[in-house]
Amino acid sequence: MSTRKDRLKKLVEVQEQLKALHEMRRAGFLAKAVAAGQEAADIAARFDAPDSLSTLFPEIYQQRIAAALAERDRNLEAARLETGNLATATARTNMVERAYRDARREHERQRSDRERLELIEQKFGSEK
Numbered sequence: 001m002s003t004r005k006d007r008l009k010k011l012v013e014v015q016e017q018l019k020a021l022h023e024m025r026r027a028g029f030l031a032k033a034v035a036a037g038q039e040a041a042d043i044a045a046r047f048d049a050p051d052s053l054s055t056l057f058p059e060i061y062q063q064r065i066a067a068a069l070a071e072r073d074r075n076l077e078a079a080r081l082e083t084g085n086l087a088t089a090t091a092r093t094n095m096v097e098r099a100y101r102d103a104r105r106e107h108e109r110q111r112s113d114r115e116r117l118e119l120i121e122q123k124f125g126s127e128k
Contacts (some may be wrong), residue, residue, distance in 0.1 A: 001089040005107045008100035022089050026082040033075035040068035 047054045047061045054061045 022102040029079035036072035
C-alpha cells in the first residue's frame with residue numbers, strides 16, 4: 001500500500017497539470033478575444049475606405065462588425081471565468097503542496113526516530 005506521502009506527491013502532480021490546463025485555456029480565450037477585436041477593427045477600417053462596397057452593403061459590414069465584437073466579448077467572459085478556475089486550482093495546489101511537505105517532514109522525522117532507536121538498541125545490545 002502506498003504511503004500518504006506518495007499519494008500526496010501524485011496529487012500535487014495532478015493539481016499542477018490541472019493548473020496548467022486552466023492557464024492554457026485562459027490564454028487561448030484571450031488570444032481569440034484579441035483576434036476577434038482585430039477582425040472588427042479591420043472590417044471597420046474597410047468600411048470607411050473609399051473603394052469599399054460598404055455603400056452597397058452597409059448592413060453586411062455592420063453585422064460582421066457586431067458579430068466580431070460579440071465574439072470578442074464571449075471570449076473575454078470565458079477568460080474571466082477561466083481566471084476564477086485558475087485561482088481555485090492554484091489554491092488547491094497550494095493546499096496539497098503544504099500537506100505533502102508536512103507528510104514528507106513527518107515521514108523523515110519517523111525515519112530518523114527509528115534510526116536513533118536502532119542505534120540505541122545496538123548500543124545496549126552490545127553492552128550485554
